[in-house]
Amino acid sequence: QQQVKQSPQSLIVQKGGISIINCAYENTAFDYFPWYQQFPGKGPALLIAIRPDVSEKKEGRFTISFNKSAKQFSLHIMDSQPGDSATYFCAASATGSARQLTFGSGTQLTVLP
Amino acid sequence: ETGVTQTPRHLVMGMTNKKSLKCEQHLGHNAMYWYKQSAKKPLELMFVYNFKEQTENNSVPSRFSPECPNSSHLFLHLHTLQPEDSALYLCASSQDGQGGETQYFGPGTRLLVL
Numbered sequence: 001q002q003q004v005k006q007s008p009q010s011l012i013v014q015k016g017g018i019s020i021i022n023c024a025y026e027n028t029a030f031d032y033f034p035w036y037q038q039f040p041g042k043g044p045a046l047l048i049a050i051r052p053d054v055s056e057k058k059e060g061r062f063t064i065s066f067n068k069s070a071k072q073f074s075l076h077i078m079d080s081q082p083g084d085s086a087t088y089f090c091a092a093s094a095t096g097s098a099r100q101l102t103f104g105s106g107t108q109l110t111v112l113p
Numbered sequence: 114e115t116g117v118t119q120t121p122r123h124l125v126m127g128m129t130n131k132k133s134l135k136c137e138q139h140l141g142h143n144a145m146y147w148y149k150q151s152a153k154k155p156l157e158l159m160f161v162y163n164f165k166e167q168t169e170n171n172s173v174p175s176r177f178s179p180e181c182p183n184s185s186h187l188f189l190h191l192h193t194l195q196p197e198d199s200a201l202y203l204c205a206s207s208q209d210g211q212g213g214e215t216q217y218f219g220p221g222t223r224l225l226v227l
Contacts, residue, residue: 009153034215043117043203043218044156089156101216103156 004092006104013111019077021107023090026071030092034101035064035075038087047088048075080111115139117219119204125225126194134189134222136204144209145187146216147179150201162187163209194226 005024013019023033034049050057050064050073057064063076077084090104117138126132138145147159159173162181176198178190187204201221207214 004155036218041220043205043220045218046215049215100158100161101156105153105155 004090004102004104006090006107008107009105010108011110013080013109015080015082015111015113017080017111019075019080019084019109019111021075021088021090021109022072023074023092023104024070024072025092025102027092027094027102028071029094030102031095032093033064033066033073034091035062036089036091036103038089038106044089077109080109082111082113085109085111117204117206117217119202119219119222121222122220123223123225125227126191127227128194128196130194131190131192133191134202134204134224136187136189136219138185138187138204138206138217138219140206140208140217142206142208142217143184144207144214145181145184146205146207147187147189148203148205148218150203150221156203160189191224194224196226199224199226 007022011019031052035047036044037047038044048059048062048064050066052068055066061078064073066073088107088109091101093101120135144163146161149157149159158171160170160179176193180188201223203221204219205216207216
């Protein structure tokens with residue numbers, strides 16, 4: 001019940017294309033859904049996060065779409081750039097146990113020039 | 114130094130060695146974490162410290178021993194490790210709150226156990 005399932009494991013997109021990464025969860029107590037971006041040799045860094053009171057959040061080229069009834073959320077990267085090539089992790093946590101982020105297994109994104 | 118720093122960045126050790134990983138956060142946070150990152154697997158939370166007190170220990174083998182002398186420093190003492198313990202060990206920190214705090218990660222220590 002604590003799992004967050006992420007897909008795909010790897011993704012190759014042409015420059016300018018749209019990258020879409022999906023996550024699904026089971027625990028209905030989760031109420032905070034961040035996405036982290038990790039470059040080689042670096043630790044993960046928060047990219048964007050959403051709470052279930054909204055269905056979409058956009059920051060620049062990055063958008064989270066959230067479907068509470070389906071218990072799914074996704075990251076969309078518009079106009080993907082080679083500099084976006086990294087590993088992306090979705091995560092989830094519940095208020096009261098916020099120190100426990102449950103992470104997905106990661107998606108390695110490659111954006112071809 | 115800013116953010117979260119970790120030393121060493123790379124470590125090779127034998128199964129009989131004893132070594133320690135160090136983490137320091139310069140963000141004024143009061144919660145610190147150790148994670149294990151293995152290839153193609155989710156980040157595994159190992160330990161959580163809040164105000165220097167350990168609040169979580171996710172069934173981590175006793176060959177891993179954490180220490181948090183103050184809210185800025187976190188150590189992971191290693192002894193008699195196994196080859197399957199080879200991984201990237203990440204430290205993170207956050208400001209305690211009601212939920213949804215951003216965790217800030219260090220660059221990690223790449224550990225190889227021979």
